[in-house]
Amino acid sequence: MSEVAVVPETILDNGQGVIDFDVYFEMNEPPANLPEFEEKLNAFVEYHKATNNKVVFITSGGTTVPLENQTVRFIDNFSNGNRGATSAEYFLEAGYAVVFMHRQNSILPYHRHYTHSNLGFLDYFEAKEDGSVQVCPQYETKMYQTLVKYQEAKKSNRILMLDFITLPEYLFKLQSGTKILARLENRAMYYLAAAVSDFFIPSTKMAEHKIQSRDGGLTLTLDQVPKFLKPLVSHWASKGLIVSFKLETDTTLLVPKARQALTRYGHQVVIGNMLKTRKQTVTLITQHSQKVLALTKEQMDHDVEIESLIIPQLVQIHQNWIASGDTDE
Amino acid sequence: MSEVAVVPETILDNGQGVIDFDVYFEMNEPPANLPEFEEKLNAFVEYHKATNNKVVFITSGGTTVPLENQTVRFIDNFSNGNRGATSAEYFLEAGYAVVFMHRQNSILPYHRHYTHSNLGFLDYFEAKEDGSVQVCPQYETKMYQTLVKYQEAKKSNRILMLDFITLPEYLFKLQSGTKILARLENRAMYYLAAAVSDFFIPSTKMAEHKIQSRDGGLTLTLDQVPKFLKPLVSHWASKGLIVSFKLETDTTLLVPKARQALTRYGHQVVIGNMLKTRKQTVTLITQHSQKVLALTKEQMDHDVEIESLIIPQLVQIHQNWIASGDTDE
Structure with a gap:
């Protein structure tokens, strides 16, 4: 995303098309x-x-x-x-x-495991002679596990x-x-x-x-x-605890631009991504720290998702945020 | 779609951004x-x-x-x-x-009956205690029929x-x-x-x-x-038999603009649609004829699709086109 100068909140239109x-x-x-x-x-x-x-x-x-x-x-x-x-x-x-x-x-x-893929909806199923529709055996175990988690989230x-x-x-x-x-x-x-x-x-x-x-x-x-x-x-x-995202193509700009956003807006966390590696590594930047989270080669081979590293970190930061009870931090 | 003047094919750029x-x-x-x-x-x-x-x-x-x-x-x-x-x-x-x-x-x-709807992929299924995934009973009959047609098309x-x-x-x-x-x-x-x-x-x-x-x-x-x-x-x-589409908002323009396209490009059929009624009625325009196809109230109540009226007409026109063997007609 392109960065722009901060505009005073009272200005309606600065002649460059920026409004409040x-x-x-x-x-x-x-x-x-x-x-x-x-x-x-x-x-x-x-x-x-x-x-x-x-x-x-x-x-x-x-x-x-x-x-x-x-x-x-x-x-x-x-x-x-x-x-x-x-x-x-x-x-x-x-x-x-x-x-x-x-x-x-x-x-x-949850639905994501079965959509936006090379397979269409009906490709996961077979028509049986008795008129029933069955999940193809190779998909059933994972679909069952996913379905149970999804239904549990809805039920609760x-x-x-x-x-x-x-x-x-x-x-x-x-x-x-x-x-x-x-x-x-x-x-x-x-x-x-x-x-x-x-x-x-x-x-x-x-x-x-x-x-x-x-x-x-x-x-x-x-x-x-x-x-x-x-x-x-x-x-x-x-x-609340506010987490924003930044996507860059130049590595050297990632942390400085994230810090600039934290200073400008005063929120708590920026998750910095490089366009090409965003599914393997991110940088978690807060007002006083920065931390690189990266999947190991072995994790990538086992289809571990980078979000499984990001979310526990945020849960911890949120826990501290609640514990401190200091909303100005 | 907006209409524009015909540009001679040899012109590279007429100064108005039109190229060959x-x-x-x-x-x-x-x-x-x-x-x-x-x-x-x-x-x-x-x-x-x-x-x-x-x-x-x-x-x-x-x-x-x-x-x-x-x-x-x-x-x-x-x-x-x-x-x-x-x-x-x-x-x-x-x-x-x-x-x-x-x-x-x-x-x-075929997949369309289960995608782009209010239900997500997993909403069509239930997890059974034996670890299997079953289609919810209310969806199974139609899903079976759709799946059989889809698999038949693929198999052949x-x-x-x-x-x-x-x-x-x-x-x-x-x-x-x-x-x-x-x-x-x-x-x-x-x-x-x-x-x-x-x-x-x-x-x-x-x-x-x-x-x-x-x-x-x-x-x-x-x-x-x-x-x-x-x-x-x-x-x-x-x-080949070429069928193009035209979408308008002004009823009086539909047929004249379709005829203009047939004259300009020399193809065989334009299917004319009005933006608001395109799922209930279309006009089929050829070089020498025009025909309105419309669903009856009863058909609409039974979810009959306008395409079930359009395609048989085109099959007939195509049959005549093949029979005539005259590609200049």
Whole structure:
């Protein structure tokens, strides 16, 4: 993601297309299903508040930026949601309740083992002569184990699936969702793995593009999306543990840029990834420490997932955060 | 889709960002997996040529337009591939062999009944105490019937799944694929249901955008994609029956615009859709006729699919096309 200068919160538009979050929310319509989203989340949060459970709010997958009012075309970010879906399973194993706010049709926890692969849905089954459908023997043991874990999570009301498609839908739900989770104070963690667009087209500029599209080429002018970490950390969920992600291609920039984000926004953890090695190694950066987590050759050979190293570290950091009870740390 | 003036084929760039197809193919790299694509398709076509089967080449789903060389962002078209996947099943029922060239992770024939729904993969199953996985009773009868049809299509080598993601990948595979299918002459049908981008960013313009993205906003300048129906009808597959699609929002424009396309490109059938009613009614427009196909209220109540009306009509038109043996008709 590209870095930009911090903009004073009161500035509406600095002439370079940067606006404040309040202005963004005034300029855009909330999604029609926001009340339903809030109702489900309220019930989930109240349930876990009563039992004093720890809850993680995971965002996962990419956001779309519609280019037209009657949308046929949109800008999207490459992210299939693998990091978020995988992490959700390890948080559930660690005893957390999980709010999984994901891009529609992106990868889901547990289901992920059977979707977005080379096999289609029906390729896992065989039709028997008695008219029954059976799981092919080579898949059954693992599918049974996965199914049991998934059903246990559902039965104990420890997973809530919520979805989004567009950037405005994501931002409205992020704001509303983190404010609802904030009732859990420091027992909530925010694990912001979604790939959120840096740019959007204000509705006032949309008509313009349609005219220009008629004479051969097309010119699009996009404004910058306000950095949501700022209000999230300062206002929406200031007592929770906030984990953001950074993806880089230059190794030497990874830790300095992560530190810059921690200083700028004042949150607790950045998980730094290099584009090419993100499934084998990450760097966990906090205000006062940094730690490289890496899979061994043997772990990679046995398909151990990097998230199985990340989540226990975060659980420990969260435990310390709760114990300290110091929300300014 | 927006309509544009016809551009003489020799013009490289008319100053409005319109180029010829040959130039497009010279400017862009073919996909790395093109040889594998061609190998699979060659084998499939030879098999069905030997048995004199009719073959339909279906394109399905949307294309992406990368905005960066190290692509994180891209432009996409809304299309989940439902029309193409549904149609494939009815073509198979009508005895056709099907080449299903689809956007990766879009809706697939047969699998479609269990994906892109409110249920995740594992929601169709229950874990039994003996460690087995069983289909939930309410889903088993239909799943059995679907699985049998799917396995029959595979066993008889009548379905070939091929995929694409980006616009250049689609265009290279469309050209190569239709040229291979052309060996079947008039026994091949081309059913072009994919939602193909009208615009792309030439690689020469990409670096520019990255510079502009640093100072707040982002400006993108896109060129128009050459209309592929022109070379497809004239050169790549001139003896096949070619079916294109048109989606409109103004009813009065539907038939005139479809006729305009038939005149401009010289192919045989346009399937006209209105955005809001496309799942209940379509208009089938040929050089000399037009016919409205619509589901009755009763059919809609029984979940009859509009494709079950479209495909038999096309099979008949294709039969006449083969019988006439007159490829100039």
